[in-house]
Amino acid sequence: MIRLTTPISEDQARQLKVGDEVLLNGKLVLSRDMGHKYMKEQKPEWLKPILKGMVIYHCGPVVKKNADGSWSFVAAGPTTSIREEPYEADVLDTYQVRGVIGKGGMGKKTSDGLVKTGAVYFHATGGAGSLLAERVKRVVDVHMLEEFGSPEAFWVIEVDDFPVVVTMDSHGGSLHEIVLAQSQERAKALMAK
Amino acid sequence: MAECTIPTLTTMDEVQRKSVLPSDYRADMAGLKQLDLKPPILELIRRASSRLPQDVIDALVKGRDAEEEGSRAFNTLNDMVKNILLADGHVTPLCQDTGTLIFWVRHPYGLSQHKVKQQIRATVVEATQRVWLRPNCVSSLEGKNTGNNLDPFHEGHPVVHFEEWEKSEIEVAIMLKGGGCENVGAQYRLPDVTIGAGRDIGGVRKAIIDAVVKAQGQGCSPGILGVAIGGDRVTGYEKSKEVILRKLGTPNPDPKMDQFEKEITNDLNTLGIGPMGYGGKTTVLGVLVEEMFRHPASFFVSISYMCWSSRRRVMTIGANGDVSFD
Structure with missing residues (x-):
């Protein structure tokens, strides 16, 4: 088990390999569909210091506003990452992001982006909304809440031993490619029956 | 561990x-x-x-x-x-x-x-x-x-x-x-030459296998499949969701369909996709099928994928x- 604290350096990211189990600590920045479109098309400068060396989490959380005005995460598992395929490689490059957490894996364009920028794709257990929300220590900040709505906003959170697995690395490796190829092979055999 | x-x-x-x-x-x-x-x-x-x-x-x-x-x-x-x-x-x-x-x-x-x-x-x-x-x-x-x-x-x-x-x-x-599992649902129109599926139960089986391979872990596997054979494009998909209300382990009232459900579940669990697509023996928790009537010209197989958190x-x-x- 590897423990990493954000911000992550390029060297740290390049040392990670497919199959590594990692516990993440420090800050994560949440972003999904609207945020990625916005980052690619508008390249907002204000996000640069927030995202440098950071890990983006594909997640639209259930959040609760507390009586004192602070926020709590109630459920916060990963969303399907492939929807960000048109944007992710550009986001990694523009903002020098070192990791992306999501589910389901991503495609060739992102894989090439991970190699170029020096970043990894972390997989979290989909549907484990309660379990993963327990690892969120606090909500540090939120951006674009009004504009995007709560599931799409840029939430900045601090996590404690957030459990993920590296399924795509900066060397072109992808567990998703391997499982896909093997299952396609098996499907051919089943369909021939 | x-x-x-x-x-x-x-x-x-x-x-x-x-x-x-x-x-x-x-x-x-x-x-x-x-x-x-x-x-x-x-x-x-x-x-x-x-x-x-x-x-x-x-x-x-x-x-x-x-x-x-x-x-x-x-x-x-x-x-x-x-x-x-x-x-x-x-x-x-x-x-x-x-x-x-x-x-x-x-x-x-x-x-x-x-x-x-x-x-x-x-x-x-x-x-x-x-x-x-x-x-x-x-x-x-x-x-x-x-x-x-x-x-x-x-x-x-x-x-x-x-x-x-x-x-x-x-x-x-x-x-x-x-939404993640809804996105990997699929509707097939048989015959489908791309997967060699004809207008029979063998063709239905191929459509189901194809849909699960395409879904990989993205619908949060191990999933539960609701399958409607027949109907039109709307009623087929509607039925494919409704059948997911049936409890797992409850037999299909149609004995032949019950047998089919068991066999296809076993087959799908040899695909090796596993929980969240990480690889493993558990790709689906169950397959629930219902046959409907259809227009003579149309043969739809509508598949709804329900995530493990059903x-x-x-x-x-x-x-x-x-x-x-x-």
Whole structure:
């Protein structure tokens, strides 16, 4: 088990390999569909210091506003990452992001982006909304809440031993490619029956 | 290595204690027109969002115990079980994606569908305020979130199906269907030369295998497949969701179809996709199939993929006004 604290350096990211189990600590920045479109098309400068060396989490959380005005995460598992395929490689490059957490894996364009920028794709257990929300220590900040709505906003959170697995690395490796190829092979055999 | 979590939910006494339905609530079945279903529906949503049905838990545990202890597949299924216990204990959503909300209301003559729909809508707003549901209704082009889970103009969300029946009781079923798994659903038009599927049960089988391989882990496997054979493009997909209400392990009333369900489930679990697509023996928890009639020219196979967190509940209000939940 590897423990990493954000911000992550390029060297740290390049040392990670497919199959590594990692516990993440420090800050994560949440972003999904609207945020990625916005980052690619508008390249907002204000996000640069927030995202440098950071890990983006594909997640639209259930959040609760507390009586004192602070926020709590109630459920916060990963969303399907492939929807960000048109944007992710550009986001990694523009903002020098070192990791992306999501589910389901991503495609060739992102894989090439991970190699170029020096970043990894972390997989979290989909549907484990309660379990993963327990690892969120606090909500540090939120951006674009009004504009995007709560599931799409840029939430900045601090996590404690957030459990993920590296399924795509900066060397072109992808567990998703391997499982896909093997299952396609098996499907051919089943369909021939 | 992760410890093996024992899948024990909170007791029914505890569920009763946490219930938002007043213990003396009794539906006035003599005054169907004036009936207020908001309190029991709120409790139905609470249970659906936070407490996974026992048959789904049993299937996940069976899958976990078939995987090699300490493997990623084993640990992932074990984390799913842990998550189920946490959500139940805290009464928080099992998953942050509380899905598209689908209701099926079956009722005797005399109930106002208009009133019940408004009651369901009002209750969904309250459940969203209580943070049991995430606001999940956005305008398609602008992406603007309505914030309360209501489609304000066309009443398209929440989805409510009504059916009048001859029984004197009311049944309300609910399903919370996440977006990730909805995105990997598929509809095939047979014959389909790309997968060599003809207009027979063999062709249906190929369509199902193809859909599961295309879905990989993206629908949050191990999934539950609802399959409708026949119908038209709309009724096929509708039926493919409704069949997911059937409990896992309950036999298909059609013995031939029951046999087919068992065989295709075993076949799919040899694909090696595994929980979350990590690889493993547990790719699906079950396949539920129903045959419909069809137009002679059309042969659709409609497949809905339900994620492992198959959140569904059924509430029955008896002729005496008593409310029970399953």
